[in-house]
Amino acid sequence: MRIDRAALADLATGAAFLGSGGGGDPYYAMLLGEAELARRGSFELVTLDVLADDALVVPCGWVGAPTVSVEKLPSGKEAMAGLLRLETMLGRKIDAVMPIEIGGSNGLAPLVAAAELGVPVVDADGMGRAFPESQMAIFNIHGISACPSVVTASSGSLTVIETSDNVEHERLARALAIALGGIAHMVEYPLSGAQAKAYAVPGSISAAIAIGAAIRQARAAGEDPFEALFTALWEGGLYSHAGVLFDGKITDLERETRGGFSVGRIVIEAFDGQSRVEVDFQNENLLARRDGRIVAMVPDILTVMDRETADSITTERLKYGQRVKLVGAAAPAMLRTERALDFVGPGAFGYPDAYVPIEQLNGWGA
Amino acid sequence: MRIGVDVGGTNTDAVLMDGSDVRAWTKQPTTADVSSGVAAAITVVLEQAGVAPGAIASVMIGTTHFANALVERNQLDRVGVLRLASPSGEALPPMTGWPADLTARIGDHVFLLPGGYEMDGREIAPLDETRVRDAALTLRSAGVDAIAISCAFAPINAAMEDRAAQIVRQVHPDAVVTVSNAIGRIGFIERENAAILNTALTSLAGRVIASFERALAAIGVSAPLYISQNDGTLISAAQAATYPVLTIGSGPTNSMRGAAFLTGVTDAIVMDVGGTTTDVGVLVGGFPRESSIAVDIGGVRTNFRMPDILAIGLGGGTRVHLDPALYGAVALDAAALRVGPDSVGFRIAEDAMLFGGATLTTSDVAVATGRAAFGDPSRLPPLSDAVLQTVWQRIQTMLADTVDRMKTARGDVTILAVGGGNFLIPDTLKGAAKVIRPPHAGVANAVGAAIAQIGAQVEQLVSYDKVPRATVIAQLSDEARARVAAAGGDIEKVQIVDVDEVFLSYMPGRAAQVRVRAVSDLVENRTTGATPETSLAAHAH
Numbered sequence: 001m002r003i004d005r006a007a008l009a010d011l012a013t014g015a016a017f018l019g020s021g022g023g024g025d026p027y028y029a030m031l032l033g034e035a036e037l038a039r040r041g042s043f044e045l046v047t048l049d050v051l052a053d054d055a056l057v058v059p060c061g062w063v064g065a066p067t068v069s070v071e072k073l074p075s076g077k078e079a080m081a082g083l084l085r086l087e088t089m090l091g092r093k094i095d096a097v098m099p100i101e102i103g104g105s106n107g108l109a110p111l112v113a114a115a116e117l118g119v120p121v122v123d124a125d126g127m128g129r130a131f132p133e134s135q136m137a138i139f140n141i142h143g144i145s146a147c148p149s150v151v152t153a154s155s156g157s158l159t160v161i162e163t164s165d166n167v168e169h170e171r172l173a174r175a176l177a178i179a180l181g182g183i184a185h186m187v188e189y190p191l192s193g194a195q196a197k198a199y200a201v202p203g204s205i206s207a208a209i210a211i212g213a214a215i216r217q218a219r220a221a222g223e224d225p226f227e228a229l230f231t232a233l234w235e236g237g238l239y240s241h242a243g244v245l246f247d248g249k250i251t252d253l254e255r256e257t258r259g260g261f262s263v264g265r266i267v268i269e270a271f272d273g274q275s276r277v278e279v280d281f282q283n284e285n286l287l288a289r290r291d292g293r294i295v296a297m298v299p300d301i302l303t304v305m306d307r308e309t310a311d312s313i314t315t316e317r318l319k320y321g322q323r324v325k326l327v328g329a330a331a332p333a334m335l336r337t338e339r340a341l342d343f344v345g346p347g348a349f350g351y352p353d354a355y356v357p358i359e360q361l362n363g364w365g366a
Numbered sequence: 367m368r369i370g371v372d373v374g375g376t377n378t379d380a381v382l383m384d385g386s387d388v389r390a391w392t393k394q395p396t397t398a399d400v401s402s403g404v405a406a407a408i409t410v411v412l413e414q415a416g417v418a419p420g421a422i423a424s425v426m427i428g429t430t431h432f433a434n435a436l437v438e439r440n441q442l443d444r445v446g447v448l449r450l451a452s453p454s455g456e457a458l459p460p461m462t463g464w465p466a467d468l469t470a471r472i473g474d475h476v477f478l479l480p481g482g483y484e485m486d487g488r489e490i491a492p493l494d495e496t497r498v499r500d501a502a503l504t505l506r507s508a509g510v511d512a513i514a515i516s517c518a519f520a521p522i523n524a525a526m527e528d529r530a531a532q533i534v535r536q537v538h539p540d541a542v543v544t545v546s547n548a549i550g551r552i553g554f555i556e557r558e559n560a561a562i563l564n565t566a567l568t569s570l571a572g573r574v575i576a577s578f579e580r581a582l583a584a585i586g587v588s589a590p591l592y593i594s595q596n597d598g599t600l601i602s603a604a605q606a607a608t609y610p611v612l613t614i615g616s617g618p619t620n621s622m623r624g625a626a627f628l629t630g631v632t633d634a635i636v637m638d639v640g641g642t643t644t645d646v647g648v649l650v651g652g653f654p655r656e657s658s659i660a661v662d663i664g665g666v667r668t669n670f671r672m673p674d675i676l677a678i679g680l681g682g683g684t685r686v687h688l689d690p691a692l693y694g695a696v697a698l699d700a701a702a703l704r705v706g707p708d709s710v711g712f713r714i715a716e717d718a719m720l721f722g723g724a725t726l727t728t729s730d731v732a733v734a735t736g737r738a739a740f741g742d743p744s745r746l747p748p749l750s751d752a753v754l755q756t757v758w759q760r761i762q763t764m765l766a767d768t769v770d771r772m773k774t775a776r777g778d779v780t781i782l783a784v785g786g787g788n789f790l791i792p793d794t795l796k797g798a799a800k801v802i803r804p805p806h807a808g809v810a811n812a813v814g815a816a817i818a819q820i821g822a823q824v825e826q827l828v829s830y831d832k833v834p835r836a837t838v839i840a841q842l843s844d845e846a847r848a849r850v851a852a853a854g855g856d857i858e859k860v861q862i863v864d865v866d867e868v869f870l871s872y873m874p875g876r877a878a879q880v881r882v883r884a885v886s887d888l889v890e891n892r893t894t895g896a897t898p899e900t901s902l903a904a905h906a907h
Contacts, residue, residue, distance in 0.1 A: 027667070028555060031463045068485050071519050071554045076457025154454040155490075181454075181484040222771045254835065256869055257485060271651075308655065308674060317553075319671075320865040323655070 001123070001206070002042035003111065008033045010212030011205065015107030016312035017229065017327075018208055020301045022262075022284035023104015023130030024062060024069045025314040032076070036112045043111045044120040045205060046096065048197045051122065055095040055193030058086060059126050060113060060186060061106035063134065063151070063173050066283055066316040067255065067262040068182030069105070075154035078185035079113035082150040085158060086187050089148050098122040098196065100137060100188060102204040103130025103284070104314055109185075124200035126189065128238065128332040129301050132261055132283040134170040136344045138334060139189045142199045149173065149188040153180035174260040182257060201332055207236040215310050225310035226325065233329055241359040242329035245288060245295050246270070246277040247307060250322045255315070262315050266304065268326060277326055279304070281315055286349050288326060297351070299331040299344040300358040328358045369408055369422055369587075370816025372620060372809070373400065373429040376641035376683065376712040377786055379812040380407035382415050382422075386627075386817075390414035391809045393786060396712060400431075401577035405584050412585075419586040428594035428815040431574050432567050433614040436468075436664035442566040443512040444473040446505040446541075448498065448534070449558065450481030450517035450526050454490050460516070460558055465665040472566050475510050477501040481526050482518030487872025489526075490518055498530045502537040513543045514565040516558035520547040522870050522879070542568045549611065551866060556669040563666060564611035571610035575603050592818065596672050597863070598623050598654075599821030599885055614663055615672035617811065622647045622654040622673060624814030625782040628804035634780040635772055635798075637765070638810065639787035641683040642709040646676045646768050649782075653861075671864075678768050679707025682787030683714040686726040686757055693749050698756040705760050719746050728790060731757045738789035766796040773797070784810035820855035821885040822846050829875035838880060839865060846884035855886030 003011065012026035019026075037043070051057060060079060062069065087094055097114040099107050102125040114121045126137040134146060146169040149161040159176055163169045169188070177184040191200075211232045218228030226244060233239040252267035266279040277290045285302040288295050296302045304313045307325045330336075335344055336357065342348065345355040358364070367389070372379045374396060382390040392410040397403035404427070412419060435441045447460040460476050461469050479498060480491035505513060513534055517527045527545040534543055544565040550557035578591060593606035596615035606613055621638040625631075632652040638645045648655040654673035661672045687704040710717040710725055717723035719730045720741025732738040734746050735754050773779060778799035783791040784807045793801050806813060824846045828838045843862050851857040864883040869876070 028458060031555070032457055034463060035458075065485075067552070071552055072482075072484065072490070073451070073455035073518075073554060074457045075453040075455070154456075156453065181486070181488070181490070222767070253865070255867075257871060306657070309657070321656075321671075321863055323650075 001045045003045055004042045005034060005037055007209050008037065008108070010209045010216060011108060013212030013215055013312070014208030014210065015102055015104055016314060017211055017303050017305070018107065018204070018301060019103030019130040019312070019314060020284040020303055021281055021315045022066060022132060023101055023106045023314070024066045025317055026105045026108050028070070028073065029105035029108035032074070033108055033111050036115050040115050043115055045123050046120040047123050048200060048202050051096060051193035051196055053192065053194040056090065056092055057096045057098055057122060057191045057193060057196040058083060058094050058187055059098045059100040059137070059189050059191070061100040061109050062183060063186045064177040064183035064260055065257045065262045066104070066314060067257050070316050072154070072181055072183055074185070077156070078152040078154060079109065080116050081158055082152045082185055082187040083113060083117055085150045085160065086148065086190060089160070090190065094119055095193070096120050096122045098200065099125045099205070101125055101127040101130040102201070102208055103127065106130060107205065107208055121205070122196065122200070123205045124196065124202050125204045126200060128201035128204055128335055129299065130284050131344060134173055134186070134188060135166040136348070137189060138199055138201060138340070139191065139195070140166045141340050141343050144189060144191065144195060144199070146188045148190065149186060151176045151184050151186050153184045155180065178260045182260065201238070201334065204238065207238050210236055219309065226327070229310060229327070238332045239301070240330045241364045242327065243362065243364055244325050245328045245362065246290060246326040248277070248324070250318060250320055250324060253318055253320055255318070266318060268324060279326065282349065283315065285315070287346065287351060288328070294353060294356070295361050296328040296358050297346045297353065297355060298349060299335040299341070301329040301331060303327050328362070330358055367417060367422055368424045368426065368816055369411065370812045370814070371404060371407060371425065371427045372811035372815055373404060373427060373431065374640060374811070375430060375434055376714070378403040378407045379809040380411045381806070381809055381812040381816055382411040382417060383813070383816045388806050388813065389417070391806055391812070393808060395715065399577060400574060401581040401584070404578060404581040408581070408587065409585050420588070422587050422589045424589050424592060425582060425587060426592045426594060426600060426815045426818050427578055428616045428620040428811060429574065429613065430617045432571060432610045433617060433663070435567060435570055436563060436614065439467055439471050441570045442471050443569050444475065444510050445562055445565045446475040446477070446501070446510045446513045447562055448477045448479060448501055448513065448515045448530060450479050450493060450515070450530060451490060452478045452480050454482060454518055455554070458555065460562065463667070468664060468666065472562065473510065475505060475508065483523050483526070485519060485871060487523060487870070493526050493529060495533055498533045499537050502534040502541070505541070506538040511541050512565040512568055513538070513541050514546070514558070514561040515543060516546040516554070516561055518554060520545070520557070521551050521868055544568070549609065550669060552868060553669050556667055559666050560611055560668045560670065563663065563668070564609060567610040568608070571607045575607040579603060594620055594815050594818055596670055597821065597885065598819045600818045615670060618645050618647055618673045618675045619654055620814030621645065621784055621811045622649055622814070623817065624810035624812070625649070625784045625804065626652050627817050628806055628810060628813060629782055629802050631780055631782060631802060634782050635769055636782045636784065637769070637791055638785040639783070639790050640681045640785050641714060641787065642679070642681045642711050643677045644680050644765070644768065644785070644787070646678070646772050647673050648772055676768055676772055678764060679709070680705065680728070680761065680764050680790070681709055682727070682729045682790065683709040683711055683718070684728045685709060686728060686731060688726060688753070688757070690747070693747050693753060695750055695753055697752050700756070703756060703760060705757065705764065721745070728761060729787070732789050737792065761790055762792065762795065765791060769795065769797045783807060817888060819885045819887055820850050820853045821883060822849035822853060823881060823883045824849065825879065825881040827870070827877060828880055829877050831875040839882065842880060842882040843884070846882045850884045850886045854888055856889045857886070860884050860886035
């Protein structure tokens, strides 16, 4: 399958939604992708099942604070430098590249890297959305090592991380990102084809493209883009429930770059002022309380969207006064297992609350 | 008393307002030199009301000149771009993703220079003054006199942009320079885009603003001149000449606010029918609905906050494409007819059949069906009822579809029909609960300019370790409200429209640059006119 200019724009729209507010605004990644398409025509996308068991499949993406990513832009050499160093270290060619997370700009970032390397992108990812920390990848949940991992920056710096502990790998990568100005590129969790087929979230790139296409077509036809989004999520099979949790205007926005993350809180008030919702975020939106009651919690997806156009607004693009809908969607089932919740559930972010699926919190029928 | 003027591509409209009363209004053709049309329009309203030029307290002009120049790609300067960020950002050079015909006009005079800041205040690379100087010399010898300077994290530290601008001015004294920190906040590409667009418009802006001033001088109006900006507030003429990009969204804002003012309706869809386009926007609680996402201007992404407008190619001068052999047809095949999107524009008074021209326009059809009365109906060709019906139905379908696209809820909405071509909107439109056509609907834009809002901005460097955030924001909000009131804004209607904080993590004590912006309507019956200088913060936007 090929990704052309139209599919790239749809992917950007879909990935922005699946980012749950994080993963970086795909707009700049899309501009980079378009420039690459002008040179090469299209990107090659392959399904997991075509990978040989002994293939070398490499996930990659940007690590750091999205608020920095809109100001400190890539030199364009980061991904290639990291991938080539990994090839040198492992003494073999990379067969395919994969986004470490489908959410946000990281869902698009590997396209250009793969094209430069001359290999396809795998239609899968390591998170099924976006998460703030590297050890939240599904590969860690299944005990695969993140290393060897290579961190590169626009300055030309390159650092190899070799640890046996994936949480320590995240800590080192985060510290490096801070030292490098708040944003860096990371190649991590090198996989065999067999591991990718066993553990990666399958079909997430094409799911994101389908989501984006549904929103685009609904807008063009003058239909409700939110309904189109929910239908596309449902039909894609990965995300079983979705709906609008709140509708209103952003009346407060606390947003800081701390510890290499964008952290803070969004307050959205209903237009009649009678009700409000508060959303906590750490790069990604994690938990929403409507008038004090929890209505969505991580790993379920929680995205702030323009209430007219259904454009997803990533953390760093939120502004006071925006009129928005807060939309929630069920996370892929593989993120909701008891074992996965230890890594990506509310407890992993310091919340005392036990995870309750979004459809139960909101009484959404099956 | 104050005068509001709307300078459009086709007509120059003026209104004379005394408090909330429209004392006089006129619609004059826009002239090639701009100033004589403005002078004529103002002269007419002064004469109509029997008011001396000296009695005018202020003049507010809204203009679509700069927006049109960008859309039509004409009268733009070639721009040199100095970006201080390398090696960061080299993957996305300036003007990436811009429409090719626009970059062809602006040119490819781009210099990627070392510099910029990290988020924590460190330099990505030191400023290389020699290379800035060389770039300025290169541009000078290439005859490029408009220069935009951008720098990574300029909103947290403007020093490098300001120093580079200083060097450019030394080497190339004739150059106009726009630094990105004067135009926008965090979001590098959008801020740089806005700076480049602004620079491309600077010499046109200088000419247009000077022609406005000449027009006022010629008729003896010595009142201060203000220009409408994107959010419905005013900036001084001098500021508009320096930052024309801040005024490009004012047209739709003025027509929507004018429509709300003239009808008293706060929630509705506004349809402003001009000569070439119909601009459709949505009023929510008396304010134009804004687009949450970045706005494309002439195909370029910026992060200005502007009304969310849908424009369709249908206006009073829109061409009706139909074989003259079919003018008398007893039945008309849908495929034989096309309405627009092209228009005769300001040539309507020559080209439309009503005025002896040879082009069938929507205005001709409206007059032929008795829905409007102007021009000379005897000059119209014989058009059969079937033809008139088919064309009229096509126009109605176009309008109804647009309303449908802008609707957010099911059910019928209130439509406010304004603009010189509002006769194209009938009293009953599919999807509309009712159509309100206020008095002075044809000059709603000029009314919108005259009732401009008062804005005030307060900006402060604060330390959240010393004062809690909530306290800081409450204090700054109160101060912004007070400033709006002091400047003539209605304290009852004041709204906080923006709270923006940028953390300066290179400073101790959780330091942040906090900016709060408030706006309000002018207090009614204040005949002294506004003094909007308070909104003229050092940083525009």
